[in-house]
Amino acid sequence: MIDEKGILFILSGPSGVGKGTVRKALFEQSTNLRYSISMTTRRPREGEVDGVDYFFKSRAEFERLIEQRQLIEHAEYVGNYYGTPKQYVEDTLNEGKDVFLEIEVQGALKVRENFPEGVFVFLIPPSLEELKDRIVNRGTETEDKVKNRLLAAKEEIEMMDAYDYVVVNDQVDHAVSKIQSIVASEHCKRERVSQQYKKALEADQHDA
Amino acid sequence: MIDEKGILFILSGPSGVGKGTVRKALFEQSTNLRYSISMTTRRPREGEVDGVDYFFKSRAEFERLIEQRQLIEHAEYVGNYYGTPKQYVEDTLNEGKDVFLEIEVQGALKVRENFPEGVFVFLIPPSLEELKDRIVNRGTETEDKVKNRLLAAKEEIEMMDAYDYVVVNDQVDHAVSKIQSIVASEHCKRERVSQQYKKALEADQHDA
Numbered sequence: 238m239i240d241e242k243g244i245l246f247i248l249s250g251p252s253g254v255g256k257g258t259v260r261k262a263l264f265e266q267s268t269n270l271r272y273s274i275s276m277t278t279r280r281p282r283e284g285e286v287d288g289v290d291y292f293f294k295s296r297a298e299f300e301r302l303i304e305q306r307q308l309i310e311h312a313e314y315v316g317n318y319y320g321t322p323k324q325y326v327e328d329t330l331n332e333g334k335d336v337f338l339e340i341e342v343q344g345a346l347k348v349r350e351n352f353p354e355g356v357f358v359f360l361i362p363p364s365l366e367e368l369k370d371r372i373v374n375r376g377t378e379t380e381d382k383v384k385n386r387l388l389a390a391k392e393e394i395e396m397m398d399a400y401d402y403v404v405v406n407d408q409v410d411h412a413v414s415k416i417q418s419i420v421a422s423e424h425c426k427r428e429r430v431s432q433q434y435k436k437a438l439e440a441d442q443h444d445a
Numbered sequence: 446m447i448d449e450k451g452i453l454f455i456l457s458g459p460s461g462v463g464k465g466t467v468r469k470a471l472f473e474q475s476t477n478l479r480y481s482i483s484m485t486t487r488r489p490r491e492g493e494v495d496g497v498d499y500f501f502k503s504r505a506e507f508e509r510l511i512e513q514r515q516l517i518e519h520a521e522y523v524g525n526y527y528g529t530p531k532q533y534v535e536d537t538l539n540e541g542k543d544v545f546l547e548i549e550v551q552g553a554l555k556v557r558e559n560f561p562e563g564v565f566v567f568l569i570p571p572s573l574e575e576l577k578d579r580i581v582n583r584g585t586e587t588e589d590k591v592k593n594r595l596l597a598a599k600e601e602i603e604m605m606d607a608y609d610y611v612v613v614n615d616q617v618d619h620a621v622s623k624i625q626s627i628v629a630s631e632h633c634k635r636e637r638v639s640q641q642y643k644k645a646l647e648a649d650q651h652d653a
Contacts, residue, residue, distance in 0.1 A: 358633075359635065365642070369641065369642050369645040369646075372645045372646065372648065387646065390642070390646065391646065394639055394642045394643065394646070397635060397638070397639055398635070398639060400635050401634070401635055402630065402633040402634060402635055403633055403634075403635050403638040403639065404633055414629070415629060415630070415633055417626070418625070418626040418627075418629035418630045418633075419626075419629075419630045419633060421622070421623060421626035421627075421630075422610065422623070422626045422627040422629075422630040422631075423630075425566075425610040425611055425612055425623055425626075425627060426609070426610060426611075427567065427605060427606070427608050427609055427610055427611050430605070430611040431602055431605055431606060431611065433577065434573070434577055434598070434602045435602065437577040437580045438577075438580065438595060438598065438599065438602070440580065
């Protein structure tokens with residue numbers, strides 16, 4: 238039996254870009270992706286369900302999991318821990334299913350250390366795309382405003398350098414469709430496909 | 446003004462795999478791809494139109510174009526020349542539009558020499574995929590039959606190693622949809638996107 242591992246997809250991007258909205262819209266459509274639910278020590282909000290929105294844990298439990306290296310990454314925001322449980326991601330990938338993470342930029346960099354073979358997608362705001370178009374098309378704007386936006390843009394562009402793909406969140410359905418294309422095309426990558434074929438043939442020879 | 450060059454996509458694969466059928470179905474759908482029409486010295490068949498199906502040329506004209514290095518690649522089959530005109534491909538890419546070539550395996554390798562930045566897609570027959578599944582799932586078949594199929598499969602797998610993507614032609618609409626995903630995702634590749642942003646920002650600084 239040949240193991241075909243699933244692919245780990247990571248969606249990240251500057252805060253406020255709309256990662257959560259895009260992720261929710263993606264999972265409302267038909268998809269074979271499995272969403273990896275984050276773990277947190279913050280209290281559930283009205284309507285949030287344990288094991289659906291988050292795995293809700295006590296601080297003591299969370300810290301024990303950190304010590305046991307059971308989290309791929311974790312961070313503390315406003316006094317609460319957030320993290321990605323390792324077991325679910327590894328088990329699901331080993332079952333040959335794709336896993337999808339939606340995560341902050343800092344967390345994504347840590348995931349990259351542990352899963353360099355993951356596919357990292359950077360979501361950018363339409364304002365960055367507009368800025369580029371404006372520069373290209375020589376629009377006029379006050380000099381100070383442009384300077385500030387250029388500085389912010391440079392930071393975002395430097396952040397994207399650690400990623401494999403860049404998706405503009407101009408419209409949620411456009412962004413979702415691009416992510417779906419990335420998922421489909423990653424499954425057609427020659428390295429991945431030919432490796433599977435070669436393994437199948439080798440396994441057959443060894444058994445012959 | 447920033448030049449955003451188009452992307453060159455090349456569809457190839459073993460003869461008889463259905464490249465032409467997939468290409469036609471792809472262009473029946475809405476697409477921004479421009480199809481690069483081949484040039485040939487064979488006579489037009491009933492219903493074929495010059496400049497639509499092929500550019501039909503005399504042997505003398507074709508040989509002059511070879512001498513002038515105006516073809517990206519060319520080959521002779523059954524006494525007739527077939528080739529890909531360079532001018533159309535370069536002009537269209539420079540206009541920022543994607544170009545699509547459908548071409549034999551030998552021609553594709555020559556295109557790769559001239560356009561290493563092209564995106565090369567290898568179409569494989571479903572029989573190869575079935576063979577892999579059968580090996581993986583331990584199906585039973587006569588030993589000789591399997592041996593012959595394994596030999597043929599190995600050749601096809603070695604051919605695919607020069608390509609970026611592998612698409613199984615199990616159903617024409619599946620193959621078309623995968624090619625469309627590859628086109629969309631290639632436009633999201635970080636190297637490509639971030640280069641465009643960096644160029645836009647640099648151009649602005651130089652003009653400031």
